[in-house]
Amino acid sequence: MNGVSTAKFSLIAIAIGAAVMAFAHWFNVDYLYFASYTILQFIVLATAWNILGGYCGYVNFGSAAFFAMGAYSSVFMHKFYPLPIPVLIMISAVVTGVAGLGMGYLTLRLRGSFFAIATLALAVVLQTLVVNWDYVGGSRGAYIIRPESLEFAGITINYIEYLFGLMLALAVLALVTARVIERSQLGFGFATIRDDELAAEACGVPTLRVKLIATTISGAFMGMAGAPFPYYIGYLQPSSAFGLEYAVNSIAMPMIGGTTSWVGPLVGAILLGSAQQYATVTISSAVNLLIVGLMLVAFVIIAPNGLIGLVQERLRAWRKP
Amino acid sequence: MSALLHVDNITKRFGGFVALDGVELMVNPGERLGLIGPNGSGKSTLVNCICGTLQNESGSVRFDGQVMDGLAAHQRTHRGIARSFQLPRPFHSMNLVDNLRIPLLYTVHARLGPLRSTGDLDARCLELLEMVGLAKKAKQMPRDLTQVEMRKLELARAMAAEPKLLIADESMAGLSHSEIEDILALLVQLNERGITVILIEHIMSAVMSFSQRLAVLVSGKKIADGKPEDVVRDPEVVRAYIGQ
Numbered sequence: 001m002n003g004v005s006t007a008k009f010s011l012i013a014i015a016i017g018a019a020v021m022a023f024a025h026w027f028n029v030d031y032l033y034f035a036s037y038t039i040l041q042f043i044v045l046a047t048a049w050n051i052l053g054g055y056c057g058y059v060n061f062g063s064a065a066f067f068a069m070g071a072y073s074s075v076f077m078h079k080f081y082p083l084p085i086p087v088l089i090m091i092s093a094v095v096t097g098v099a100g101l102g103m104g105y106l107t108l109r110l111r112g113s114f115f116a117i118a119t120l121a122l123a124v125v126l127q128t129l130v131v132n133w134d135y136v137g138g139s140r141g142a143y144i145i146r147p148e149s150l151e152f153a154g155i156t157i158n159y160i161e162y163l164f165g166l167m168l169a170l171a172v173l174a175l176v177t178a179r180v181i182e183r184s185q186l187g188f189g190f191a192t193i194r195d196d197e198l199a200a201e202a203c204g205v206p207t208l209r210v211k212l213i214a215t216t217i218s219g220a221f222m223g224m225a226g227a228p229f230p231y232y233i234g235y236l237q238p239s240s241a242f243g244l245e246y247a248v249n250s251i252a253m254p255m256i257g258g259t260t261s262w263v264g265p266l267v268g269a270i271l272l273g274s275a276q277q278y279a280t281v282t283i284s285s286a287v288n289l290l291i292v293g294l295m296l297v298a299f300v301i302i303a304p305n306g307l308i309g310l311v312q313e314r315l316r317a318w319r320k321p
Numbered sequence: 322m323s324a325l326l327h328v329d330n331i332t333k334r335f336g337g338f339v340a341l342d343g344v345e346l347m348v349n350p351g352e353r354l355g356l357i358g359p360n361g362s363g364k365s366t367l368v369n370c371i372c373g374t375l376q377n378e379s380g381s382v383r384f385d386g387q388v389m390d391g392l393a394a395h396q397r398t399h400r401g402i403a404r405s406f407q408l409p410r411p412f413h414s415m416n417l418v419d420n421l422r423i424p425l426l427y428t429v430h431a432r433l434g435p436l437r438s439t440g441d442l443d444a445r446c447l448e449l450l451e452m453v454g455l456a457k458k459a460k461q462m463p464r465d466l467t468q469v470e471m472r473k474l475e476l477a478r479a480m481a482a483e484p485k486l487l488i489a490d491e492s493m494a495g496l497s498h499s500e501i502e503d504i505l506a507l508l509v510q511l512n513e514r515g516i517t518v519i520l521i522e523h524i525m526s527a528v529m530s531f532s533q534r535l536a537v538l539v540s541g542k543k544i545a546d547g548k549p550e551d552v553v554r555d556p557e558v559v560r561a562y563i564g565q
Contacts, residue, residue, distance in 0.1 A: 185426045192412055192423055198374065199410040201394035202403070204428030204482055208393075260414070 006183070010176050017172040021165055033164040037232060039273035040167040041225050045246065046253035046265035047174040048221030051181065052214045053251065054259030057194035059112075062103070062119035063250040065126045066096045066219050068241035070226025072130055075142045075236055079135065085166060085228050092227035093220040100219020104212045120247075127242040141237030144230045163232050167225075174221050178262035181217075190214060222250075245289060249273075252292045256299045258306025267307055323386070325350040325517050326371070326402075326486055331380030333366055333541075340366040341377070342541040348486070348519060353512050355532030355549065356521045359561060363541040364521050365407060368490050372404050373397040385485060398428050403484035407491045409471040411463035417474060418459050421446040424482035446481070453477045453507060469500040476507060480516075487511060488519045493527055501527050529553070537561070 004012070024032060045063060052058050070092035077088055107118040131139045150157045181187045189210040192200035197207050230236040249272065257268025272295060279287045303310035328346040332339070340363045348354050358364050369375040371382055373394035382389040389397055403424075412420050425442055450456045453473040458466065466474060472492050479487055489508060493501045505527055512518050522528045528535065528549070535552040537545040539561040545552045552558055 185430075188415075188419070188423055188426055191414055195412040195414055196410045198394075199406065199412065199478075200423070201374070202372065202398060202406070203424040203478065204395045204398040205423065206393070206395045206427075 006176075006180055009179060013172045013176055017168050021168055024164065025161065028158075028161075030158070030160055033158075033160040035277045037160070037164050037167050038277060039270060040164070040171045041229070042249055042253060042273045043171040043266055043269040044167070044174045044221055044225040045250040046257070046269040047171075047178050047262065048218045048225065049250040050254040050259055050262075050265045051178060051190075051221070052218040054254050054264065055181070055187065055190035055194065056211060056214045058108070058211070058214070059116045059251070060119045060218070061116045061247055061251070062121075062123040063222055064242045064244070064246040065119075065123035066099065066222030067226035067229070067246045068123075068130065068238070069096045069099055069126065070223030071229040071236055071241045072136050073223065074227045074230050075136045075144065078144055078230065079142075085163070085231060089166070089170070089224050089227040092223040096223025096226075097216045097220035099223075100215040100217075101212055103219070104215030108208065108211045108215070123242060123247065127238055130238045130242075137236070139238060141235055141240075142230065143235050146231045146234060159231075163228050166228055170221075170224055174224075175262055175266060177217070177221070178265075182262060186210065186213065245292075248289060248292055249276075252296050254306070256295055256306055258308030258310075260305075261308055264306050264308045271307075324348060324383075325352075325385060326519075327383040328367070328371065329381045329383065331367075331370055331377040331382065333363075333370055333375060333377050340541050341370065343380070344538070344541070344543050346536060346543065346546070348517060350485075350517055351512070351515060352517050353509075353531055353533045354517075354519045355528040355535045356519055356538065357523070357525075357528055357535065358538035362538040364538055365490060366541075367538065368404060368488050368519075368521065371397075371488065372402055395427070398424070398482055398484075401483075401485035402488070403479040403482045403486070404488040405472070405475040405479045405490060405492050407494070409463075409475045411466075411471065411474055411478075413463055416460050416462055417450060417455060417466075418443065418446045420463065420474060421449050421478055421481045424478060428482040449477045449481050452480070452510075454503075469496050469503065472496070472504060473507070476504070476511075480511065484516060486517045486519070488521070490521045491523065492520075493522055493524055505531055525553075 024036065045067065049060060049063055052060050073092040073095045074088045077083055077091060103119065103122055107115055110118055130136060136142055146159055149159055150162050181190070189205050192203065192205050193207055193211060200207050229241070233240070253268035253272050254265040255268070256272060257266065258264030272292060275291055276288045279291055299306065324347040326348040328344055330343050330345055331341055332343055333341040344367060356364055366375065370377045373389065373392055373396065376391070384397070384400060384402060387400060412423065422442060425445060447456055447459060450459050453476060455470060455473055455477065458470070463471065463474065476489065476492060493504050496504065501524060508518055508520065508531060520528060520531055532549050534547065535549040536543055537552060537558050544561065545555045545558050
């Protein structure tokens, strides 16, 4: 995969995205859209988390806060001045990107578990704010009646298919961004921060600025994942937007897939997301977090570097007999 | 000749403990300076204050005609101060080539603009590894290196930033005699290319053969500065090392 240029990779990613879209359209079952939307949303969240958590080594427990901030930006705009969802996604990206920058500025002096606790605190503070903010529904929550379908250039599109398409595009964008970063000067800078910040500074890496870029990009993508959520769910309340499952999943998915490359969060999100969707239908949605917990424990024991790490290890062993 | 580095009366405190107490030090361009002192005398603190890892409370550090006070470590690296760490701190997740790529990407590019293509970068990394005799291990990870190789990598990485001043902080501690010779030869070779070197070391034979000038720190104060032969005979230095 090393030789594939960014342009080619983007084209391949878009082509795969289009193929998935075409397949879903041909299948045309609403439930498929509903289920895959969630998985795609987790691909975006996991990829976003990985930009800070995997590449830089800063564990963010506040993913739910960014996701919810994105969702509530949409609710706010919906009430204030309704706009098409792609515009809402961009607004959310700006809002949560700035929030990421601010959080980074306040907390990046902390390392390891202290940083993680600070991000968790951010989620609690924001949830309290939203619960007490009447305009966006407060603790009652907010209803958003989404239309059945959407007219676009004379074609009628099923609304859930539209949401699915948007999230698919976001997932492609997130993955391409992650891969571009990985191969760039910025990606090398991220890796030095994960390895040794003092040595990074001595090599001329402006560590604070590089970390702020990471928190901003990571935050923006989490917000973008959350922006269409109120339209998807129809009724948004603080406890669902700030749900524990977002924080836990966006950490668990990259961990299970592997944190050092863009493939890890993708594989982790598909695997864990599908398992959860399957469990939701067959057993109960309450089993979801149990599945995450069990899989996380299993992977920490079997493959501490995630699935990607496991495959790479096997390949290396196989090449070097 | 104006000094390349001028440490002007700097003081650094950790709480109530005075680690550096009005230290004054001048280093001329192209010079090889040895800096010695008993454990805890403030040598590493001085290095950290020069490099920007720590900020001195009073006094100032001037380098190449510019005041360094308040600048972060990476900004000082950009201006030409490089250091190696007492305990090697390689980037563990990267192979040796990529370890050297970082200062090239972040310092040399920042200074000269993005002049190098990926091919040039790779070539420059290999050249640096060649210089320290690690070219054969270019694709290996730092964990595969021996202690002396790790020190060499540390020096190569400092050199990759194309500095004017190199501060080698105890880069020979724990090495065997022949390994010390290796590192010394490397440092002399770098100095001959025009790089000013400050060597911080406990191994006196190495310091004596390397240094053109010797400075001695004791309890955060500089107590001697001059020709190595004279400094080691200085009664105050002898007292600091051996006792009354």
